[in-house]
Amino acid sequence: MAGHSKFKNIMHRKGAQDKKRSSMFSKLSREITVAAKMGLPDPDMNPRLRAAIAAAKAQSMPKDNIQRSIDKASKGDTESYEEIRYEGFGPGGVSLIIEALTDNRNRTATNVRTAVSKNGGNLGTAGSVSHGFDRVGLITYPASAGDADKVFEAALEAGAEDVTSGEDGHEIWTAVGDLHEVAKALEPVLGESTGAKLAWRPQTNVEVGEGDAATLFKLIDTLDDDDDVQQVWGNYEVSDAVMEKLG
Structure with a gap:
């Protein structure tokens, strides 16, 4: 378990979350509704809904x-x-x-x-790249949750598998089946997380x-702007x- 490695955000580049507020809320609302519809509308009994909230x-x-968003699912109005x-x-x-x-x-x-083809990429078939990623749980905390040592110790005690910490915050990695139990165990020590979800973690980075980075970020921003892309x-x-x- 490496608790002091340099923080790397593999989901978005820095600043990419400055997207339109309405679009962001639309994505969040959609995930809440789907989570509530697939399970119970009570977050205490529905780990996916709890994470979405x-x-x-x-x-x-x-x-x-x-x-x-929860009510829409409960009433079937979605x-x-x-x-x-x-x-x-x-x-x-x-x-x-x-x-x-x-x-x-x-x-x-x-x-x-x-979006992909216009920005220097191409889509492949199912499984064409996922074999190079591990399916894991990811719990995120802001830097204000504590220093690297505190978060590392809390994560280790809670049963997490890995931690990456940096000035932007902390990423706590778990086995898929342990995600929500670890998240619950961390709350009394670190407070409420900013996210708990299933993630794809690359086995190696490129x-x-x-030049390629500028185009890549444009591609990611274009995808982020699509309401369907979560x-x-x-x-x-x-x-x-x-x-x-x-910049």
């Missing part, structure tokens, strides 16, 4: 919006969403896994394929140069020097 709170989503995973390659040979929730498979497939995972690594050049 935690993510919404971390983004300051109003309580009324959260409750409205579209039927399908979970879809796309796999492919981005600029610089980066492997990408794109997760979506959609009520129109054809629309989403067209939008995702267009270092991306300035999450983009990649095995890219960008140096601090390149990040500074790109």
Whole structure:
């Protein structure tokens, strides 16, 4: 368990979460509704819903919006969403896994394929890149939760498998089946997390140069702007020097 390695955000580049507020709330609302519809509408009895609500709170989503999303599922007053995973390659040979929730498979497939092809990438078949990732649980905390030593000790005690900490915050990795138990065990020590979800963690990273990084970030931003796309995972690594050049 490596608790002091440099923090790496494999989901988004720094600053990518400055997306439109309405689009972000739409994605969060969709996940809450789907989670509530698939299980019980009580977060204490529904780990996926609990994680979705935690993510919404971390983004300051109003309580009324959260409750409205749960109520939609309880009343059956919602579209039927399908979970879809796309796999492919981005600029610089980066492997990408794109997760979506959609009520129109054809629309989403067209939008995702267009975004990828216009930004130096191409989609592959199912399994074309996921073999290079591990399916794991991911719990995130802000830097304010504590220093690296405190978070490392808490995660170790809770049964986590790995921790990465840095100035941006902490990522706590777990086995898939342990995600929600570890998350619960961490709350009394570190407080409520900013997210607890299943994740794709790359087994190896690809270092991306300035030119490819600029195109890659444009691709990720384009995908993030699509309401159907919930999450983009990649095995890219960008140096601090390149990040500074790109601003």
